[in-house]
Amino acid sequence: xxxxxxxxxxxxxxxxxxxxxxxxxxxxxxxxxxATLVIVLLSALAVLKVVNVPTAINTSxxxxxxxxxxxxxxxxxxYTLYISFKVKEPKIAIFAILQxxxxxxxxxxxxxxxxxxxxxxxxxxxxxxxxxxVVGPIIxxxxxxxxxxxxxxxxxxxxxxxxxxxxxxxxxxxMNGIIFSNNLMWIYFFWEITSLSSFLLISHDKxxxxxxxxxxxxxINMLGGFSLLVGIIILxxxxxxxxxxxxxxxxxxxxxxxxxxxxxxxxxxxxxxxPFQSWLLxxxxxxxxxxxxxxxxxxxxxxxxxxxxxxxxxRGTTLSGFIALYGAxxxxxxxxLALSQSNAKKILxxxxxxxxxxxxxxxxxxxxxxxxxxxxxxxxxAVSKALLFLCVGTIEQNIGSRDIEDMKGLITKMPVxxxxxxxxxxxxxIAPFGMLLSKWMAIEAASxxxxxxxxxxxxxxxxxxxYTRWIGNILSEGRNSKFFVEKQPLTIRFALYSLVTIAIVxxxxxxxxxxxxxxxxxxxxxxxxxxxxxxxxxxxxxGGFSIYPVFFAIGLAVILAFLTIKNSHDIVQTKPYEAxxxxxxxxxxxxxxxxxxxxxxxxxxxxxxxxxxxxxxxxAIFGGILL
Amino acid sequence: xxxxDYLVFAAAVVLTPIIGGLITGLDRKVxxxxxxxYGPPVLQPFYDVVKLLSKEKMIVNDFQIFAAYIYLLxxxxxxxxxxxxxxxxxxxxIMSIGLVFYIVGALATRSPxxxxxxxxELMQMLAYEPLLIFVLxxxxxxxxxxxLKSIMSHGRLLLDLPLIFLVLCLVLDIKIKKSPFDFSxxxxxxxxxxRGILTDYSGPYLALIExxxxxxxxxxxxxxxxxxxxxxxxxxxxSLLILFLDIIVDNxxxxxxLKWMLSFSWIVGIVFTVVNIGYLYFVSR
Numbered sequence: 001x002x003x004x005x006x007x008x009x010x011x012x013x014x015x016x017x018x019x020x021x022x023x024x025x026x027x028x029x030x031x032x033x034x035a036t037l038v039i040v041l042l043s044a045l046a047v048l049k050v051v052n053v054p055t056a057i058n059t060s061x062x063x064x065x066x067x068x069x070x071x072x073x074x075x076x077x078x079y080t081l082y083i084s085f086k087v088k089e090p091k092i093a094i095f096a097i098l099q100x101x102x103x104x105x106x107x108x109x110x111x112x113x114x115x116x117x118x119x120x121x122x123x124x125x126x127x128x129x130x131x132x133x134v135v136g137p138i139i140x141x142x143x144x145x146x147x148x149x150x151x152x153x154x155x156x157x158x159x160x161x162x163x164x165x166x167x168x169x170x171x172x173x174x175m176n177g178i179i180f181s182n183n184l185m186w187i188y189f190f191w192e193i194t195s196l197s198s199f200l201l202i203s204h205d206k207x208x209x210x211x212x213x214x215x216x217x218x219x220i221n222m223l224g225g226f227s228l229l230v231g232i233i234i235l236x237x238x239x240x241x242x243x244x245x246x247x248x249x250x251x252x253x254x255x256x257x258x259x260x261x262x263x264x265x266x267x268x269x270x271x272x273x274x275p276f277q278s279w280l281l282x283x284x285x286x287x288x289x290x291x292x293x294x295x296x297x298x299x300x301x302x303x304x305x306x307x308x309x310x311x312x313x314x315r316g317t318t319l320s321g322f323i324a325l326y327g328a329x330x331x332x333x334x335x336x337l338a339l340s341q342s343n344a345k346k347i348l349x350x351x352x353x354x355x356x357x358x359x360x361x362x363x364x365x366x367x368x369x370x371x372x373x374x375x376x377x378x379x380x381x382a383v384s385k386a387l388l389f390l391c392v393g394t395i396e397q398n399i400g401s402r403d404i405e406d407m408k409g410l411i412t413k414m415p416v417x418x419x420x421x422x423x424x425x426x427x428x429x430i431a432p433f434g435m436l437l438s439k440w441m442a443i444e445a446a447s448x449x450x451x452x453x454x455x456x457x458x459x460x461x462x463x464x465x466x467y468t469r470w471i472g473n474i475l476s477e478g479r480n481s482k483f484f485v486e487k488q489p490l491t492i493r494f495a496l497y498s499l500v501t502i503a504i505v506x507x508x509x510x511x512x513x514x515x516x517x518x519x520x521x522x523x524x525x526x527x528x529x530x531x532x533x534x535x536x537x538x539x540x541x542x543g544g545f546s547i548y549p550v551f552f553a554i555g556l557a558v559i560l561a562f563l564t565i566k567n568s569h570d571i572v573q574t575k576p577y578e579a580x581x582x583x584x585x586x587x588x589x590x591x592x593x594x595x596x597x598x599x600x601x602x603x604x605x606x607x608x609x610x611x612x613x614x615x616x617x618x619x620a621i622f623g624g625i626l627l
Numbered sequence: 628x629x630x631x632d633y634l635v636f637a638a639a640v641v642l643t644p645i646i647g648g649l650i651t652g653l654d655r656k657v658x659x660x661x662x663x664x665y666g667p668p669v670l671q672p673f674y675d676v677v678k679l680l681s682k683e684k685m686i687v688n689d690f691q692i693f694a695a696y697i698y699l700l701x702x703x704x705x706x707x708x709x710x711x712x713x714x715x716x717x718x719x720x721i722m723s724i725g726l727v728f729y730i731v732g733a734l735a736t737r738s739p740x741x742x743x744x745x746x747x748e749l750m751q752m753l754a755y756e757p758l759l760i761f762v763l764x765x766x767x768x769x770x771x772x773x774x775l776k777s778i779m780s781h782g783r784l785l786l787d788l789p790l791i792f793l794v795l796c797l798v799l800d801i802k803i804k805k806s807p808f809d810f811s812x813x814x815x816x817x818x819x820x821x822r823g824i825l826t827d828y829s830g831p832y833l834a835l836i837e838x839x840x841x842x843x844x845x846x847x848x849x850x851x852x853x854x855x856x857x858x859x860x861x862x863x864x865x866s867l868l869i870l871f872l873d874i875i876v877d878n879x880x881x882x883x884x885l886k887w888m889l890s891f892s893w894i895v896g897i898v899f900t901v902v903n904i905g906y907l908y909f910v911s912r
Contacts, residue, residue: 408737430727431720440716443760447767450904454761454897461756465749468727472734472745477688543714543773550721553700561693564684574685576738577826592742595750600886 002051003059006119006180009043009129012036013173021166026159030144033165037137040172044133047126054122054524056182056245062118069189073103076192080222083199089215095222099192099229106233111185111242120182120244123521127375128305131382132175134502135297140168142390142495143289149397149489150287154205164204168293171197175298179305182243184232191228191266191302195221198299201290202283213282220279224269231262248312257625260313263306264323265618271303271356273330274614277607280353284345288393291345295352296386304356304378307363308371312525315366318624321449324364326617328446328455330357333610335462340601342594344392344402347466348385351428354459355381355435361452362442368527369540370445373438375518376510380434383506384427387499391421394492405593410474416486418474420500427503429467432550434507437538441531444542469594510547511536632711639710640703647841648672650848650867654874661878672837679834687736687827694732695832695839701725702842709846712775715763719756722846725839726752729824736827744823748811750885755801758794758896762850765791768904775853782857785865790903792854794896796869799847801892803840805877808888814877 016036023029059065077100084092147161174197177190195218203214232242239256241247250256272280283294294300307323314320331354338350355377362374394417395410396402411418427433431440439460446453488496506513511533522529532539536548565571628636652669659666668674686692705722708714730752733745763773765788770778778784785792801808813819828836851869852862883891 430724431717436720440720444716444773447764447773450764450901453764454757454900457760457764458757458893460760461753464723464727464756465753468730468749469734469746471727472731475690475731475735476737477690477735542767542771543716545714545717546708549704549708550701550724553704554697554724557693557697557700560696561689564692565689568684571684571686574687574829576687576736577740577821578738579740579821592739592746595746595885600889 002047002055002121003057003119005043005046005050006057006121006176007059007061009040009047009133009176010173010180012039012043013169013176017166017169017173020169021162023162024159026161029162029165033140033144033169036169037140040133040176041137044129047121047129051121051126053126053520054120056117057119057121059118062115065118066183066186069186070107073185073189073192074100076189076196077103080196080218083215083218087203087211087215089219091219092215092222095219095226098226099222102229102233106229106236110233110236114242116243117182117245119180120248121180122524123517124305124308124375125179127379127517127521128179128301129176131297131301131379132172132179135382135386135499136168136172136175136293138495138498139289139292139297139386139390140165140172141491142292142393143168143287145489145491146289146393146397147287153397160204164201164287167197167200168289171201171293171298175302178302182245184235184242184244184247187244187306188225188228188232191270192222192225194299194302195225195270198283198294201293202286204286204290207285210285213279213285216282217279220269220276224266224276227262227269228266231259231266234262235259244309248309250313256313257317257319260310261319261622261625263310264314264319264621267303267306268326268360268618269303270306271300271360272353273326273357273360274333274353275611277330277334277353281346281349284349288345288389288396291349292386292389292393295348295389296382300352300356301378301382304359304363304374307360308374308378311363311366311371319621320364320366322364322617322621322624324361324366324446324449324452325455326614326621327357327359327361327364328452328459329614329617330354331361332455332459332462333606333614335459335466336601337603337606337610339462339466340596340598340603340606341466342404342596344395344404344407344470345389347404347470348388348392351463351466352381352385354463355385358439358442358456358459361456362445365442365445365449365452367445368522368525368530369441369542371525371527372514372518372522372531373441373445375521376434376438376514377442379513380427380438380503380506383499383503384424384433384435387424387496387503388421388428390492390495390499391417391424394488394496395421404470404473407470407474408476412477413484414486415484416488417496420496421474422471423500424503425467425471427507429464432507432545432547433503434510437507437510437545437547440545441538441540444540447542473594507547508536508551511538514538628711635710636707639706643706643845644838644841647838647845648676650844650870651841654870657871657874658878661875672841676834676837679837680831682830684831685829686832687738690735691732691828691832694728694735695828695835698725698729698732699835699839699842701728702839702846706842706846709775709849712779714773715766715775715778715850716760716773718775718846719759719763722843723752723756729836729839733824733827738827740821740826741824744811744826747885748824750889751801751804751808751811754808754888754892755798758798758892761896761900762791762795762798765794765900765903768907779853779856783855785854787907788854788903790899790906792851794899795847795851795854796873797892797895799851799869800873800876801888802847803844803873805873807876807880807883809877809882810885810888 077096080096174190174193181187199214199218203211269276334350334354338347341347359374359377362370428435514533530541537546651672656666701724705718708718730745733741766778769787770781804814812823812825848866851866855862
C-alpha cells in the first residue's frame, strides 16, 4: 500500500508528462495536468496519513526500476552532451563526460548487484513531499493563467505550453524521486533530472539570454552532479554503503567525511550558494512560475534535503563547524547584495540564496534546535517565496515592470495583489510569522559560535531593510487616489489566495506543525529534544517565544484602525507635505528614490571578492576534514 | 503565565508612559538649561500629547492610522514582556515589528520629506538593530540564556560586559535620535520645522507615536539598568546617568552623515563585542 502510494507520486507525474507533451489542445492539456496535480497532492496527503515512519519499504518493481534508471542515467548524460553541442557550451560536455566515465566504471567494475530496500521514508521525506506536492501544484495552476498571458505578450503563433507543463510534471516527479529513494544511485539519477528540467524550463523562451543563462545553470549543476557521483563512489569504495538507510545507521568516522564533503558540495551548487549563485540569478529570465518553482518547492530545496540527510554523518566534526560558517557567510553576503537591488525578482533571488545559506548554516550548527530551525525555515520559506514570486509575476504582467521603484502607488492600481504581496513580505521578515520565529531559533542556536552569530545577526538586519522599503513602495499612495477594482484570472487568484492562506495558517499553527512532524524527525535522529512547543509557545533551553500575543496585537491594531476609519466622520484627508508646493497626484516629480547605497555596494565588484572568500571557505571545509 | 505575571504586565503597561513622559520632560528641561533657556515645565510632554489627541484627525491615507496603532501596540507588548522577564531576543523582534510599520507608514505618503526621513530611519535601524542583538549575545555568554530572568539573576553584568555596555549606550543614542545621530527626525532640541519621518503624522496619530516612543525609551533604559540587576535602584541611576551624558553629547555635537553612522556603529559594535567576549573567555574564566 505505502509503496504503491510512493510509486504513484514518482511515476504518475513522469508518465503523465510524456502524455502532456504530445497533447496540443489547451483544454485537454489543462485537464491532464490538473488531474496529475490532484493525484500528486492526494498521494502526498495519503502518505502523511498511512505510512508509519521511519520505515524502509520494498516493492516488487525494484529490479525493473533499477534497470530503467541505469539506462536512464546514460540517456540523460548523452542528451546533455547533445545539448552541449547545440548551445555551444563546452563546459556542459566536460561535466557530462566526467560523469559518464566514472559512472560506467563504477557500475561495470565496482558495484556488486544486490537487492536493497526501494524507498526510505521518515518525517523529513514527508515534509519535503508535502512541500513539493502542495506548493508545486499551486504554482502549476498559477502557470495556466500566466502562460496564456505570457504567450500573448510574446506574440507566439504556436503555443509551447505542452512542453512547458510536461517539464513541470517531470520536475515534480523527479523531486519525489529524490525524496523517497533509498538507493543513492537513484537519488543521483533524479538529481540529474532536476538539473536537466531546470535547464529546459529556464531556456523556455528561447531568447539568446535565456539559452545562455540556462546553459550556465546546467553546467554548474552538472558540476554538482559530478561531485555527488564522486561522493557516492568514494563512499561505496570505503564502506560498501549504497543506500540511505545504511548511511543513516553509521556513526561519523574519519573515512566517511570525504564522500560527505563531495555530496555537500553538490548540494552547495544546487542551493546556489556562493560562488555558484550566478545560475539561480540567471534563472530569473525564465517565466515567473519557473522562478517560483525553482526557488521554493523544488530544485534548491533538494539541496537542503540532501544536507539535512547527511547532517547526522558529520555531527560534531570540524566539517560541521565550517559548513555553519560557510552558510552564514553566504547569508550575509547575498543579503548585502540584495540591498543594492531595485529589481524585485533579483531581490527575491538573492534573498532565496541568503535563506538557503541560513538553513545550511543552521544544519552546520547541528544541535537539535538548529536542525529544528532549518526544517521550519525550509517549510515557511517554500510557501512565502512561492507566494512572492507569483505576486511579482502578476504585478509585472500588469504594470510591465519588475522594478520596485515602478511599484510606487501599486495599492491604487492593484489593491488585492498589493495586499497579498504585503502579507507575503511580512511573512518573510517580521515576528510572529514562521520565518522570523525560525530565524529566532537559528540565532539562539548559533549564539555559541560567535562569528556565525554575528554574521547571521547583521544579515537579518539587512533583510529587514530591503523588504521594508519594498512594502513602503507598494503601499504609497497619494490623496484621493481612485482604487481600481482588480481583475485577475481565476487560476491566478486561486494560487495567490491559497498560498497566502497557507502562509498565515502555518504561522498560526507553528506549534502543532512542530509537534506533528518536526519533533518526531528530531527524535528519530536521536538528538535530545531541547525545543518544546505548546499553545503558541516555543521554548528552547535558551529562551522562549510566544506568538499568540503578537498576532493578537496585530489583529487589535487592524480592528482599531478599521473602527477609527469607519466611526469618525471628522477625518480630514490631507495632502502630503511638500513645503507649500502644489501637490499633483499624477506627478512623480517629487518622488524620492530608495537608498541603494551604490557608493558602498558595487554588485559586480563585491560579487567578485565574495566569490573568492567563499572559495577559500570551501577549501577550508575540505581542509577541515583532514584536521 | 501566572496571575502575578498578568498583574506585572498590566502595571508595566500603565506606569511606563508616565515614567517615559517624565523623563522626556526632564530631558527638555536639562537641554534648555544647557542652552541657557528656561525651558518648558517638566510635564510639558503630557500637555503636548493631550493636545495632540484632541486635535483634528488629518491623514494622508488610511495606512498611517494602522501604522501608528501597531507601533504603539508593539511597544506596549515589548515592555510587557520585559516586565515579566521573557526572552530578550523575542522582545527585540517584537519591538522591530512596530518600527517596520512606523517606517512604512511614512513611506506610504508621497511627501519627499517623509520619504527621506523614512529612508534615514531605515539606515538608523540598520545601524542599531544588530548592535542590540550583539548585546544580547554578550548577555548570553555570561548567563547562558536569553531569558531575562536568568540574565537578571547574574547581578552585575556591567563588570563582565563593560564594552558591551558601551555598545548598548550607543544603541540608546541612535535609537532616541540624539546628535550626532538625529537623521530621521530632528528631535526637540533642534526644533526644526519639518520633522523627517514624522512630517505626515499629525494629531492623534502623532500622539500615539509620541507615547510609543516613551515606551521604547523606557525599554532601552531598563535594558541598561539590568546591567546592575543586583540593585535595580543603582541600575536605574546608571541608566539615567547615561541618558544625561547623551543629552550633553546631543548639545555639543552636530549631525554626522549616514555612512559615518553605519560604519562607526558596526565597527564599534563588532570590535567591542568580540573583544569583550574574548575577555570573558580568556581572562575571567
